[in-house]
Amino acid sequence: MIGLLIQAILVAIIGGIIFSIIGVIPGTDETATMAPLTLVLVLMGFEPVVVFAWFMAIIVAMQITHTIPTAMAALPGSTMAVPMVHNCEIAKKMGIPHIAMRKLASGSVIGSIIALPVSLLMASILAPLSDIISQYSGLIFTIGAVLIAFMSKAKFGAVVSLIPFAFFIQGLQRLAVEATGGTLFISIFMGITIGPMIAELFNVLIPSRRELQHRTRPNEIWLAPEPKQKKKGFPNPFSYFTKNQMGYVAGASAVSACTFTFSPVGMTVLMGELLAPRKKELYDRTTTGLGIQDAVSNATYIGELLIPLVAFGLPLSPVVLGPAFPLFNNIDIHGALGIPQYLLYGFIGIICGALFAYPLSMKQARKWTAAMFRYVSHEALIGAFLGLICMLAFYEAGLFGIFVAVIVGLFGGILNNFFGIHTGVQFMGYYASTFIVAQMTALAQFLA
Template identity: 50%
Template sequence: MMDGFIVSDLLWAVGMAVAGGVIFSGVGLISGTDETSTIAPLTLLIVLLGVPPVAIFSWFMAAAISKHMIHAIPTALMGVPGDTMAVPMLEDASVLRKLGVPHMALRKMISGGIIAAFLALPISVGFASLLAPFADIVKAWAPVVFTVAAIIIAYTSGGKWASLFSLIPFAFFVQGLNKMAIASIGHGVFISMFLGIAIGPMFADLMTILFPGSRHLLQRNQSREFWLAPELKTWNGYFPNPFKILSKHQFWYNALTAGVSALTFTFSPVGMTVMMGEFVGARIKGLYQRMTTTLAVMNGTTEATYIAETIIPLLAFGIPLSPVGLGPAAPLFNAPPVFTAQPVHNLHNYLTPVDYLVYGYIGLVVAFLIAYPFSMNYARKASAWVLKHVSQEAIVSMFAGLIVVISYFEAGTVGIAIAVTIAVFGGILNRYFGVHTGVQYMVYYASPWLMLTLLGIK
């Protein structure tokens, strides 16, 4: 019989998973809502509020999985990316929309995603457990590892030469701001800088609109029109069976790519999504079969890579050695004063491999029960309601307000000023030079060692 403490943890985990599943099923419907600027701030908030560690993990799993299932709705039905992870799927989804079967694209994407998530969780936990004995070596060399990883991620990104060129200037910039914070309030800041990088692309768009010379880049003369296909239900009841939505070949392709993706944690999630899609697409001849299979595989890869890039560095090392760990999952590693990455004191210290499985599956199952049937049954109605009644600007403003509150909590007006400064500078690097947020986060973690080694600045 379980004691009260364990029962309490389970209740917390289920409750937070339900909250994450419901909130991010709604957020996923709104196109362009980036994972880092939405999942990360709310995760940071619940960490700072003192939610039990196991419940924080269940929350994150439910939030990430729900968002990546629901982001298929605007991607498949409206031709706009639900978030950055959905961008590689736009082309195939557009072809199926022109063929008049966007509902089939949607069903394949969502079913592929949930099956991949169930497969990826135990594989990632198992692989992380194999890497755990090398944790002390990795931690000892963490500053060097961060620097090397920053160079690798920068070189493999879309704006590789700009990313490589900006490594040292950006490291100098963030360390300069940190020294200013220490001089002003007596201690350095992490939360404000982290949130500033997260909202950078949003601030870059804002600066673009405010400047008359560049306003035309984002200005629109008329509202966009969307044509939503009618819903065609081919199953009985409220819960469709994802194994019946995918064909046998699609299931095995999905299982194979999910298994491979669940072993990776240093590659770009978007890059993995593209690579797996191309790998499968090259092996299927028929247009419809190729497009639907590729979409199922790519959406499955988004789920598998997010799970792997969260669990593997968290369980094995306790430091964020992955693009997801540096972005949406960063508060699981570093949320001072509750969690820290250097020294390691975060979920790595609180959860065992069995905990990752149990509480990870709590988040996954809750997301499946909430987001999967909702997206399969009400995708069109939900999309129409969002288009008519929900302002994307209002959602962005809500998260911007949350970021201001959390930055003020850490360092008062100095925290807000640093968050905005980082957002403007980092956002411009992101939007106009291709230096994406993963590179910026990695440079931030490597910056103390870089400045000490190159310039002797402590």
């Protein structure tokens, strides 16, 4: 027990440091960074509780530090930060980007603290339904895929695309059986993950698309000045909100932690637009909205991880179908831990994730943002993760696995970049593909 605790703390601290740095880099995708590194830990044989603590830490760390470029430069630090850009732009025009950043980071910590016990309580309430849900998992995946598809930019186009995408996935699985003797998971999963990147790289080979991406000079980015007053010691996240704002942040976090089927980005937008406009004064509305949005961002992530994990043992949420799927497909964590263990190792992850990320965000935001823009190449980061994903695909199925990952990535990336059918839709389509193909085949045979 003591050995596991020490191991979980060390791994969570390392994860917190790594993803504190990754979060500062603008435009980072959670699935493309969290999933492969988590899978590496799983394949190295770490105990489920250690991997769980790691994942909680990297959620918290990345969701805190993605506030730095978002608030300071109005560039989303990750895909989850996109809904916050508008309020951050308003904050910059008002001359309060440092206050916006503190509201975001503090809301993120508070949302995590509230979400852990609330989501575990909701999971306990829903657990008796696990057997019923397991029997209809294929139908549930399909319904979830349709709902998430319709909520995407492509609307009905995304819904219709689920059918050809399902046949595409099942066709590749058939080829995999012939080539390797079994179906694939890692290669297809990672292919969907890197899809947008693969499609962007493929554009270089097309003259018309390459011309659109051509730049004659480096982008210019202006950062807000460093705040003059700095607080000493570890910042208290609760001190950055008024009692009224704290009520909004806490309430939004608790509600969001109970959801497990909606898009985290969608919940962030929904709760921010629902609650923030209640404030009439611009400063109050903007800062309250930012606190709510980042709290909801973390709370939704944690709720969508824990409720399917604890209650059902099935990947029934966008978070689990993306960044957290290595916790489901590669280790048997459902039923292995009790609620007290989830609380203990969950809070270990939250504390270790915030230990480095939160003081960094509150005290070194501008310095680290400037360093990342100046010295870290986004292309180098993409290349590093592409290399890692190729390694994982090769581990599963050799060169054939790499071929599958690239093929899925190109097809999925085109759907994402050109038609707005994002990776969340594709992940749901992947897990619904068996049911969809079976039903379409049965329908064809019936009509014949």
